[in-house]
Amino acid sequence: MAKSVYRRKAIAAASAGFVVVSLGLSLTSAAGAASAGQETSATANTGQALELIRTKTSLLGKHYWYQQTYNGLPVIGGYLARHVDKAGKVTSIKDGRDAIPSNLSTTAKVPAATATKTANAAVAARAARSRGNGGKNATLVPTATNGTAQLAVVGGKDARLVWNVTSRSVEGVTRTLVDAKSGATVESKVITRNADGRGVVFDPNPVVSERNGKLQDADDASTDELFPAHKAVILRNLDGNGKLEGKYVRIVAAEGGVAQSANHRFLYERDDDRFEQVMAYYHVNQTQEYIHKLGFTEVNNASQDFEINTFTGDNSFYDPSTDTITMGSGGVDDAEDAEVIWHEYGHAIQDDIVPGYGESLQAGAMGEGFGDYWAVTMSVPVSRGFDLPCVMDWDATSYTTEEPHCLRRTDTGKTMDDLVGQVHADGEIWSHALWDIHGALGRDKANKVILQGTFFYAPDTSMADAARVTVQSARLLYGKAAAEKVTTAFKARKIL
Ligand SMILES: [Ca+2]
Ligand SMILES: [Ca+2]
Ligand SMILES: [Ca+2]
Ligand SMILES: [Ca+2]
Ligand SMILES: [Zn+2]
Structure with missing residues (x-):
């Protein structure tokens, strides 16, 4: 106790x-x-x-x-x-x-709402400090809301009546005691923690981290060449139930069974099927922490279900009817490349923001383009500049012959003149526009503008309409000059 x-x-x-x-x-x-x-x-x-x-x-x-x-x-x-x-x-x-x-006396002088405010300030201040200490991608989330304050008594030599305010933050659940007579904070401490685990991943994939386009799948073997690409990481936001289940990700099914570890140590090499489960957990958690850091609290803000290696084809997919992402094991196991995970997660993001998203051919193409873009922008911080516009550099080694191996790119130069009516091909028009916005505004501003714009999409949007609401979002968030840069990016693709 x-x-x-x-x-x-x-x-x-x-x-x-x-x-x-x-x-x-x-x-x-x-x-x-x-x-x-x-x-x-x-x-x-x-x-x-x-x-x-x-x-x-x-x-x-x-x-x-x-x-x-x-x-x-x-x-x-x-x-x-x-x-x-x-x-x-x-x-x-x-x-x-x-x-x-x-x-x-058990009569409070300070109202509950005031005590809640005081508690929130204490929790937010400490959570901000803990974010400074290493958890650079950690997120601040709303803490206590009115109504969580309960009157209680502190005994001992400093006995007093307090409001006991329970709040949630990046640190877990915090109990803050606020003197119900003076309004002063008596104590604020974390009483439970989100469990942190340990894992091993590729980040984002071996081709990029080792800067080597000659690496090969070798039928899922742990070869000497691939060994250095394994990286030890902290798995944040686990529920603590011994499975890869947490705030943003839940591995619900997997070839060979879902990984379990009572002490949250998920340390596997790539030839162990559980490695791909850790990949999905880690990289989706990373992406949600980033999204929260940008200020968005409702972008697929739930535990995303994943099925890992349960499909033997060389494909992965997001199923909106079950809100599940399935990662295939054909060729390079798809979940060995974070860019495949992020691409599929991009579909989940759009489906969450816009109900029924993708009703038109162009909306579908934008779905593919956004997924590719999201994979690329998520790779930027860990890629040290290595061929950034190349999408799925590692997975693509199984089915492309030329180096660099890329399933697609975000810098093809395609414009609306190149529309062919196939969502993946046409998606390269959209992803190039987003990539140019990334270049013009910088990563964080670009992603804020692009995600914000998505909230205004219609399920059957055209690229031109989606471009307009993205420009409008840039204007509202960052002003005229930013909006002009975004317009330029869309004009270059003849979308506007
Ligand atoms: Ca594998
Ligand atoms: Ca594959
Ligand atoms: Ca495989
Ligand atoms: Ca890449
Ligand atoms: Zn897709």
Whole structure:
């Protein structure tokens, strides 16, 4: 049980006001050794009580946990545990109650909403500091909302009435205690954490990280050439249930079974089918943390379902009817190339923002173009400039003969004059426009503008209409000069 700093090691016998009321426990006789019988010594009703909050059965008997209360309010960290053997005999009592002055008022002077605000400020400040300490891609998310504040009592020598505000942030769940009389923050601490795990991945893929277009799949073998491409990473935002399930990703099915590790260590090489599961988890989590860092809180902000290597063809796909991404294992296992994962995730992003997205040929082409662009922009920070416009450099080694191996590119120079009515081919018109916006505005600004523009797409949008709302988004976010740069990019592709 988590302990509050306010809990005193033992309740002094001096806490004469202590009385166990309303329980009818026969603590006196059985607890004699453990607690010196002080429970029976007092008679004054100070409003203190114990509330049974949990009963557990173990191999040796039963365990009763009580929350200490004062005038019906929980005492933070105040508890009593009673352990009973199979014969019903109390074998021990652990008394973790705190002394409460009998004149402590339980009327709050500070409103709950004010306390919530104070708590949010404390949590946000600390989360921002922890982001500075290494978690550069970590995200700030909204913390407590009004209504989460509960009145409670802190015991001990600084006894007082507090608002107990539970909030969520990048650090996990935080408990902040705000003095209900003065409004001061008494304590703010993380009480649970999102689990961090360890994994091994390619980032984004071996061709790029090793700057070597000659690497080969070798039928999924862990060859000496590919070994250096394995990189140890932290897997953030895991639920902590021992599977690759978390805030933004959930591996729901996989060839060979879903990976499990009680201590969250998912360390596999590429010839182990679980490697691809780690790839999907890591790279989607990265992309969502980036999206949140840009300020978007509702861009596919859910745990995305993935099926890994369950399709033996050399293809991967997003199924909007089940909201699931399936990664194929044909040729280079698709999930060994983060750019394939990011491309498919691009479809999930668009489907989340625009219900029924992709109803027209051009909308479909933009879906492919955006997926390719998203793969490329996500690769930028880890690619050290290596042939950035090349899409799926590693997966493509299985089915292209020329170096560089690229499924497609975002710099083909195609314009609307080159439309052929095939979504992947025509997508290169759109992805080149987005890539030019990336070049003109810089990565973060470009991605803000492009994602923002997507919120205004129609499901059956034309490229020209989508270009217009993207220009408009640039204007509203960054002004006229930025809008002109975006217009130039679309004009170069003859979209506008
Ligand atoms: Ca593999
Ligand atoms: Ca493949
Ligand atoms: Ca394969
Ligand atoms: Ca690439
Ligand atoms: Zn696609």
